[in-house]
Amino acid sequence: xxxxxxxxxxxxxxxxxxxxxxxxxxxxxxxxxxxxxxxxxxxxxxxxxxxxxxxxxxxxxxxxxxxxxxxxxxxxxxxxxxxxxxxxxxxxxxxxxxxxxxxxxxxxxxxxxxxxxxxxxxxxxxxxxxxxxxxxxxxxxxxxxxxxxxxxxxxxxxxxxxxxxxxxxxxxxxxxxxxxxxxxxxxxxxxxxxxxxxxxxxxxxxxxxxxxxxxxxxxxxxxxxxxxxxxxxxxxxxxxxxxxxxxxxxxxxxxxxxxxxxxxxxxxxxxxxxxxxxxxxxxxxxxxxxxxxxxxxxxxxxxxxxxxxxxxxxxxxxxxxxxxxxxxxxxxxxxxxxxxxxxxxxxxxxxxxxxxxxxxxxxxxxxxxxxxxxxxxxxxxxxxxxxxxxxxxxxxxxxxxxxxxxxxxxxxxxxxxxxxxxxxxxxxxxxxxxxxxxxxxxxxxxxxxxxxxxxxxxxxxxxxxxxxxxxxxxxxxxxxxxxxxxxxxxxxxxxxxxxxxxxxxxxxxxxxxxxxxxxxxxxxxxxxxxxxxxxxxxxxxxxxxxxxxxxxxxxxxxxx
Amino acid sequence: xxxxxxxxxxxxxxxxxxxxxxxxxxxxxxxxxxxxxxxxxxxxxxxxxxxxxxxxxxxxxxxxxxxxxxxxxxxxxxxxxxxxxxxxxxxxxxxxxxxxxxxxxxxxxxxx
Amino acid sequence: xxxxxxxxxxxxxxxxxxxxxxxxxxxxxxxxxxxxxxxxxxxxxxxxxxxxxxxxxxxxxxxxxxxxxxxxxxxxxxxxxxxxxxxxxxxxxxxxxxxxxxxxxxxxxx
Numbered sequence: 001x002x003x004x005x006x007x008x009x010x011x012x013x014x015x016x017x018x019x020x021x022x023x024x025x026x027x028x029x030x031x032x033x034x035x036x037x038x039x040x041x042x043x044x045x046x047x048x049x050x051x052x053x054x055x056x057x058x059x060x061x062x063x064x065x066x067x068x069x070x071x072x073x074x075x076x077x078x079x080x081x082x083x084x085x086x087x088x089x090x091x092x093x094x095x096x097x098x099x100x101x102x103x104x105x106x107x108x109x110x111x112x113x114x115x116x117x118x119x120x121x122x123x124x125x126x127x128x129x130x131x132x133x134x135x136x137x138x139x140x141x142x143x144x145x146x147x148x149x150x151x152x153x154x155x156x157x158x159x160x161x162x163x164x165x166x167x168x169x170x171x172x173x174x175x176x177x178x179x180x181x182x183x184x185x186x187x188x189x190x191x192x193x194x195x196x197x198x199x200x201x202x203x204x205x206x207x208x209x210x211x212x213x214x215x216x217x218x219x220x221x222x223x224x225x226x227x228x229x230x231x232x233x234x235x236x237x238x239x240x241x242x243x244x245x246x247x248x249x250x251x252x253x254x255x256x257x258x259x260x261x262x263x264x265x266x267x268x269x270x271x272x273x274x275x276x277x278x279x280x281x282x283x284x285x286x287x288x289x290x291x292x293x294x295x296x297x298x299x300x301x302x303x304x305x306x307x308x309x310x311x312x313x314x315x316x317x318x319x320x321x322x323x324x325x326x327x328x329x330x331x332x333x334x335x336x337x338x339x340x341x342x343x344x345x346x347x348x349x350x351x352x353x354x355x356x357x358x359x360x361x362x363x364x365x366x367x368x369x370x371x372x373x374x375x376x377x378x379x380x381x382x383x384x385x386x387x388x389x390x391x392x393x394x395x396x397x398x399x400x401x402x403x404x405x406x407x408x409x410x411x412x413x414x415x416x417x418x419x420x421x422x423x424x425x426x427x428x429x430x431x432x433x434x435x436x437x438x439x440x441x442x443x444x445x446x447x448x449x450x451x452x453x454x455x456x457x458x459x460x461x462x463x464x465x466x467x468x469x470x471x472x473x474x475x476x477x478x479x480x481x482x483x484x485x486x487x488x489x490x491x492x493x494x495x496x497x498x499x500x501x502x503x504x505x506x507x508x509x510x511x512x513x514x515x516x517x518x519x520x521x522x523x524x525x526x527x528x529x530x531x532x533x534x535x536x537x538x539x540x541x542x543x544x545x546x547x548x549x550x551x552x553x554x555x556x557x558x559x560x
Numbered sequence: 561x562x563x564x565x566x567x568x569x570x571x572x573x574x575x576x577x578x579x580x581x582x583x584x585x586x587x588x589x590x591x592x593x594x595x596x597x598x599x600x601x602x603x604x605x606x607x608x609x610x611x612x613x614x615x616x617x618x619x620x621x622x623x624x625x626x627x628x629x630x631x632x633x634x635x636x637x638x639x640x641x642x643x644x645x646x647x648x649x650x651x652x653x654x655x656x657x658x659x660x661x662x663x664x665x666x667x668x669x670x671x672x
Numbered sequence: 673x674x675x676x677x678x679x680x681x682x683x684x685x686x687x688x689x690x691x692x693x694x695x696x697x698x699x700x701x702x703x704x705x706x707x708x709x710x711x712x713x714x715x716x717x718x719x720x721x722x723x724x725x726x727x728x729x730x731x732x733x734x735x736x737x738x739x740x741x742x743x744x745x746x747x748x749x750x751x752x753x754x755x756x757x758x759x760x761x762x763x764x765x766x767x768x769x770x771x772x773x774x775x776x777x778x779x780x781x782x
Contacts, residue, residue, distance in 0.1 A: 008748040015696075178700075184741045202582045202642065204650045224642040227635055234737060241733040247712045248729055251772060254779055255716070259725035328628045358730050364632060371629060373567050377636035384639060 009189040016182040017392055023164070023179040025389045025422045030161035031232070032382030033153070033430070035367065035375050038105040039518035040153030044437045046504045047145060048136075049519060050107050055100065055303040056139040058283035062111070065142050066098050071115045071131040079131045083119035093117065093131060096273075099307045102139070104325040104370050105518075109139045150448035152437060156455070157430075162236065165452075170243075176236075177244050183233040190222055197223065211398040214391045221388035228381040229388070235365040238358065267346040269336055270315035278314040281342040290320040290335040293347070297333075301325075304368075305332060308339060317345055325370040329356065330363035386423075393419050402476065409474050416479050417466035424485035425462030427529070431492035432458030434526075438499035478540060486537035493530035497523050566624035567633070573617030574637040578645045579659045580610035591653045593660045602663050609663070614638075691753055699747040702760030706743050709767030711736040716771045720778055 002008035033040065042049050056062060071090045080087045087093075093115035101110045112134035121129050136145040150156060159165055166172030191197065201223060204216045222229070237244060248256040264271035287303055294301050304323025310316040316339035321332030334348040351359060367375065397404075397415055404412035436454035440447055466481040473479050500523060501507040508527070511520035582588045584606035617637065621630035648655050711732040718728035747756045 002748070005749050009745070012745065012748050181737075181740065181744070184737075185744060188741065188745060199585070199587075202578075202585070202588060202646045202649055204646045206650050220643070220646050224646075225639045228639060237737045238733060241736070245708065245711065245733065245736055247708065247715065247732070251708075251712050251768065252715060252729075252775060255719060255725055255775055256729075258779065263726075327626060328632060352727055354727050354730050354734070358734060360628060361734075369629065371625070371633070374629070374633050374636060377633070377639065380640050380643075381636060384643065 006193055009192040013186055013189040013193060014396065017186050017389075018396065020175075020179040020182040021389050021393055022418065022422050023175055024183055025386060026164065026426065027161055027176055027179055027236075028382050028385040028389065029426055030157050032379055032386070034158040034161050035378045035382065036521065037153030037158045038103070039521055040157065041151040041155075042107070042518040043500065043522040044152040044434070045145070045149045046506070047149065048108050048138075049504070049506065049516070050140075052105060052107050053102070053109070053139040055102055055287070055306060056109065056142070058100075058287065058306065060284075061139065061142045062100055062137075063280075063283075065111060065135075065137055065144075066095060066113060068144070069095075069098075069111065069113050069133050069135055071133040075131045075133075079117060079129070082123070082126060082129065083117060083121055085119050087117065087119060090115075090131070095311050096130065097307065097309050097311060099305065101305050103304060103323060103368060104302075107139075108145060109137045111135055111137050148443075148445065148447040150437070150451050152433065152451070155448075156433070156452065162240070173240060173243055177240065180233040180236050183229065187222070187226060187230050187233075191226075194219060194223070211395060214395045214398060218388060218391035218395055221384045221391065225381050225384040225388070228378075229385055231361070232365060232381070232385075235361045239362050239365060267336070269317055269319075269346055270310065272315065273310040273313040274315040276314040277312055278316065278340040280308075280312070280316070280339050281337075283308075283318055286318050286335075286337040286342050287320055289337075289342075289344070290322075293335055294322055294333060299333065301333075310339070314340060316340065324363065324368045328363045328369055329359040330366055330368055331359050390419070390423050393422070401473070405474050405476065412473055413467060413470040413479075416470050416473055417463055417481070420466035420470075420479065420481045420485060421459065421463040424482065424489060424533075425459055425466065427489050427533075428462050428485060428492065429455050429459035431489060431496055431526075431529075434496045435492055435499060438496065438503050483537050483540040486533040486540065489533035490530040490537065493526040493533070497526050497530075563624040566620045570617045570620035570624070570634065571637055571641075573613050573620055574634070574641040575644060576659060577610045577613030577617060578638065578641040579656055580606045580613060582645050582649065583656070583660050584610060588649055588653075589660065591649060592656045594657075605663050606660075695747060695753050695756060698753070698756045698760055699744050702757060702764065703740050703743045703747060705764030705768075706760045707736050707740045707764075709764040709771065710739065712771035713767040713774070716774045716778065720774065 002011060071093055073090070076087065076090045095113050096116040098113040099111065101112075102108075112132065114130035114132055117129050117131060121127075135147075136151070137143070138145060156165065159169070162176055163169040163172030164175060166175070200216075200219065202220070204213070204220050206213050208216075242248065261271055263269075283306075287306070290303070291300070299322070301322045302325075303320055304325075305319075305321040307319045307321075308316060309319070318337045318339050319334050320337070321334045324330050324332070329351075331351060332348065335344060336346045336348075337343065338345050363369070367378065397412070397419065401412065404415075433451055433455040436451050440450055444450060462485060465485070466479065469481040469484060470479040497508065500519070506516070506519050508520060508523045511517075511523065583592060584603045586601055586603070589601050589603075589606075618630070618634045621634045621637075624630065625633060645656075714735060715725075715728045715732040718731060719725055723731075743760065747760065750756050750759075
């Protein structure tokens, strides 16, 4: 079928690249934004613009918070469909486990809990039946933050990057998983079909035909950031390994369950509640003891994650995990205490070699570390990935442009419209959402939903705009949509910065001089984007029909 | 603060290293250097210099961070370094001339 | 490289397309079946060898994804589509059954 190995690899590269390239573009772009997800949260939720807080006192602050925490109504509704009989009043459901989570970049604290359900499940295999509740808390006061605020960074951009915010999310996970696998395949096949890998490592010829320079840029960005691309796609898959390859939950479930029980016996952490009520000892004392233990072991640190299992039961235990801000690997060094007495039940041993490797791999993707240079380098890597994917597309269409203009102009226009939508349209959708976030009234009901609607609508509009304004393609020119959307980006970015100033008073000069970097960084990045987009628009304007008509000359692809 | 200085050094080292590795390729040497210099292309020296600078950058990273973090920073620094080199070569290759001239600074080769 | 494709027209476009579709199908689902069985078997074999379950599972996952990539690419470079199907689905099914059987014996032995 394929004459040569290289030909087969080229087919895989082009086929899967075209099929899943758009998804990859989304994943890379929103992954890049997620590097600074918490900073975007601060920008989008002005109520949370205060200094980063450590884990607050459990006894003083968090215990009353968990007494006030209620199950999520949506989850109650979902669970009601899975059980026999009527669910009791949601407010009366008992709290069975809880967690509190913060990082070195969080002023707010995320708390969550599982509430027990007395009803029998409809499906007998449906164990671990709980309803969940979660909330954002101001750790200084213990107050819940207003519920109609969308933390755009962590609650929209971040999940977009691994689930496309699809509903149900599992569809998004699988599409993104397939895209990540295609990325790995595209990288390997790209190396195979690239003829002058080393000789043209630093080659970029911007003055040559669009097709030539696009391919140069595609090769350059692909090769230069190859380790980054490969390991981020691979570790992304590994993080969701349990979803993509759920052998532990199906074929090998008996072994998994056996291990759970054996593990409970080995560590002394009870797997099941005893059914006997017991009071909770001082959690603050346990936290102090955990910190002392870490200091003894030469790894002093703050608490990042705190959980209590079997709350109020004799078998209850408290787990205190260390925040991993000083390392790549995501290790908690958990110390576990008996909830009723505060005695240490178990201390996590040092990870084995295999676990150390996997924690390093997942940790390098999830970036809990405190290293701002590395964070920015990840942004560079992510954007380079976007350029690599986009140039791949553009090269593909440039090659076929003239042929298509003759035979199927409609197809050409749609393909180009999709490319515009995937590049400038995506940026416009993000900016539209940020503008909506600042422009919508603060007390609007379902405000979060409106922000999301603005995002999707803006994106759809950019597609229509890109199609409508693409008539110039038939004449072998660049679609006007590129330039117009660049101007749109510049305008919206400046508007977002201005709205932030008007609604909160935090203008760039103020945030920079007071050193409030989360908001200063987002504002400065927005202005940078505006500048780049404006420059691009000016340059696209300068390139008349003459400059680009050369783009449709016959091909001389990268072959030696 | 000292960490920031090491990381700056690492950035400079990885950029210089990539420049020298690029100059070790005849095409880029010709692109950057004047006609007189292009007659002799000290490829081996440039290649050695390049790898030395990259090694120095790694050492600087290791001085700033724990080893696992340092390796990650080093690998990631190469991305903007190589991109920058490619862009400068495309638009303003003359900027890189002083890196090329550095080869002639070594003892013994000045009076050729 | 792709400049002499006319030779491919010989078997007839329909046949050619269905062969390609079969290959794409096998490259995705066959590779998945293969990796599913092989990684399960690898995990069970480690557990049988006395390695803790969570560690065995982790090794299985660390091997599974690069393994998928390898067999995925192989399914395009292999000469015969029939061989791709037999190897991927056959080995996948066989290793799955083997892993399940071995697991049963392990659980019975404890």
